[in-house]
Amino acid sequence: MTNVYCIVGNGVAGDAAASVIRERDPKSEVIMFTEEGRAFYNRILLKEFAKGKLGQDSVVIRDEDWYLNRGIDLRLNTRVVKVDSENKILKLHKEEDQKYDQLLVSTGGTPRxxxxxxxxxxxxxxxxxxxxxxxxxxxxxxxxxxxxxxxxxxxxxxxxxxxxxxxxxxxxxxxxxxxxxxxxxxxxxxxxxxxxxxxxxxxxxxxxxxxxxxxxxxxxxxxxxxxxxxxxxxxxAIGLDYNIELVQDTDIECREGIVVDEHMFTGVEGIYAAGDVARYHDVIVGEEMQNGSWGSAKKQGLVAGENMVNGNDYKKFEWIPSYSITHFEYPIISFGHPAKGEKFLEKKYGKNEWRRLAFKQGRLIGGVLIGDVSSQSRYKKIIMEKMERVDRETSILDKKIDLESIGVRKT
Ligand SMILES: Cc1cc2nc3c(=O)[nH]c(=O)nc-3n(C[C@H](O)[C@H](O)[C@H](O)COP(=O)(O)OP(=O)(O)OC[C@H]3O[C@@H](n4cnc5c(N)ncnc54)[C@H](O)[C@@H]3O)c2cc1C
Structure with a gap:
């Protein structure tokens, strides 16, 4: 029997999931819904278009034919009003109900x-x-x-x-x-x-x-x-309200966003969530997190897509998000969860060069780098390896941080 996969949302999370599902289950039916009137584009580049630095074409990622050619049924201008999880049906604002076997909710947020x-x-x-x-x-x-x-x-x-x-x-x-x-x-x-x-x-x-x-x-x-x-x-720009109304009559747990485990699974048969709307269990930090960044949403979409095809707990979402700001003559990068620390260490190296690292229970969980962002990958390694007691290491703020010299044990 042909599996029917439905994806609500044609942002980066939904697109990543659709692509992986199509690859892993070529005979399936894949249907995507979006409220917007155009196919997936690059939200990150919208600011450069608004500044007048890029043309509108530069933000295009896919056109409708891209989906058509892959047998993905993209329904533009179509709002999913409600998920009926008992009968595995989506209620749409204009068309007939749509049945699903596996569902991904990747609806993002709406500015408040x-x-x-x-x-x-x-x-x-x-x-x-x-x-x-x-x-x-x-x-x-x-x-x-x-x-x-x-x-x-x-x-x-x-x-x-x-x-x-x-x-x-x-x-x-x-x-x-x-x-x-x-x-x-x-x-x-x-x-x-x-x-x-x-x-x-x-x-x-x-x-x-x-x-x-x-x-x-x-x-x-x-x-x-x-x-x-x-x-x-x-x-x-005072924050987002996450688009969760469609699942509110189901048993899916919601706290601002949709709560999922590390497999992006909601706990309700056949239903996953990914991207900005998902409140996931972060296996690196060990607690529930929600994250609004492109790379993270894409990775979550890939993980959800794999698990929708292969079973609930096939792949885990393990990822350190990062976000870069390119408006000034120097770069800025934030990584991990820089606002969630209990303790912070910081250093100014020059006029436009500064770092601040966030720690929780002795472990690095994120930071912000201004000016020289080349240490980002080393900090990410420290986070990924869950090194302990690094908040006591003054050398962690060395300009060229030497991982060996940190000399900390893995958990
Ligand atoms: C201006 C701007 C700049 C950004 N800059 C950066 C950056 O520099 N770096 C970075 O990492 N991140 C950046 N982000 C954040 C990043 O773009 C988001 O984290 C990412 O796009 C989230 O993807 P998503 O797929 O979860 O949701 P979205 O991209 O928000 O997509 C949600 C989709 O769901 C659809 N939808 C919602 N509700 C329904 C419904 N009921 N029925 C049908 N469809 C529905 C929408 O139409 C849309 O297609 C920026 C975002 C914006 C807006």
Whole structure:
């Protein structure tokens, strides 16, 4: 009998799973659903398109024919409303129900809107899809004053877009620094200076009160202390709500995202989750994690795809995520889980060169490297090998870290 594999989501996780399923089970039926109107593209490059540095074609990864030629039935503009796990059926918003034998939920997240007056005004942007990006680019090319809200990885992309498009901007943050859960004041200040150099001025310790609009278009951002910042371009990046509504009537456990084990299996017959939406058991750190990065989502999709074909516990997800930022004249890389540490060690080596490492129970679990990122693979090795008591090793911050000299035991 032909197996029917359904994949909800045509992002990197879904695409990776579909590719591996097609390879391992060539006779099966593979059906993918996406709410978007175009086939899989590169979200990572959207910022370069929005900055005006790349053309729209550069973000294309697949066209519809790619799937067609491989016998993968890609259904664009199709929302899966509900999973009926008892009967193994998907309810769709427009077509007839779809039966499945194995299901992957790789639905990612949706940017959260601010819950303040006029947050739906024109000119206020969220950043996730190509549709968002086209709107951002159109507005950014003509805007004079910008405000960016949200001191995280998508916030800095919006700030860099303002810088590249010559929009005189304020970058409003709730706390006293950019990505303050992973960077200290010292590391943060390197970034703040580079933002100022591109005419994007960080403003700290502010909460948003409301947006002001005229004829439906944003014209200012007001903070709770009564300050008003003129803006005809606003970028909001205050986090994601994970797309889990479709499984909410099932026995699948959800905590912000969909809980899976190290095999990306939900525990409910035939159902897996992968990518940004998955809360997985991290075998390296030994606890439940959720991660929003391209490489991690791809790997999870591959693992889920293999296990959907070969059985629940065939492959394990063992991966150290990393995320690189390329907006400035120096590189930045974060790896592992830099914001989850109990203890941190850091060092500044030069004007734009700095490192901070995060430790939990004596083990390295992540870090951020600014300037010289060449030690990333050595740090990843220390994490992968679960070396203990490395938080006591001052040589772990040596510019060219010598793994031998760390001399620690494996668990
Ligand atoms: C602007 C931007 C820049 C980024 N930069 C980086 C970077 O530099 N480095 C990095 O590592 N990561 C980066 N990321 C994060 C990275 O892109 C994500 O981690 C990755 O794309 C997640 O892939 P995914 O497949 O889990 O989900 P997504 O790519 O979000 O795909 C989800 C899919 O599910 C579909 N969907 C959702 N709900 C339904 C439903 N009910 N029915 C049908 N379809 C549904 C959507 O239409 C979509 O096709 C960036 C993200 C963005 C938006």
């Amino acid at each position: 809107e601010m819950d303040v007056p006029n947050s739906g005004a024109k000119g206020i942007h969220h950043f996730w899809t190509m549709k968002d990006t086209l709107e951002i680019r159109n507005n950014a090319e003509n805007a004079s004053y910008g405000v960016v809200i949200g001191a995280g990885l998508l916030g800095i992309d919006l700030a860099a877009i303002c810088g590249a498009q010559g929009i005189n901007s304020k970058y409003i943050m709730r706390g006293d620094g950019w990505w303050r859960s992973a960077l200290s004041k010292v590391g943060g200040e390197i970034i703040h200076k580079s933002l100022r150099d591109m005419n994007v001025f960080p403003i700290f310790n502010k909460e948003i009160e409301c947006f002001e609009e005229r004829r439906g278009k944003v014209r200012a951002v007001v903070t709770t202390d009564g300050e008003k910042y003129e803006a005809d371009f606003v970028g909001v």
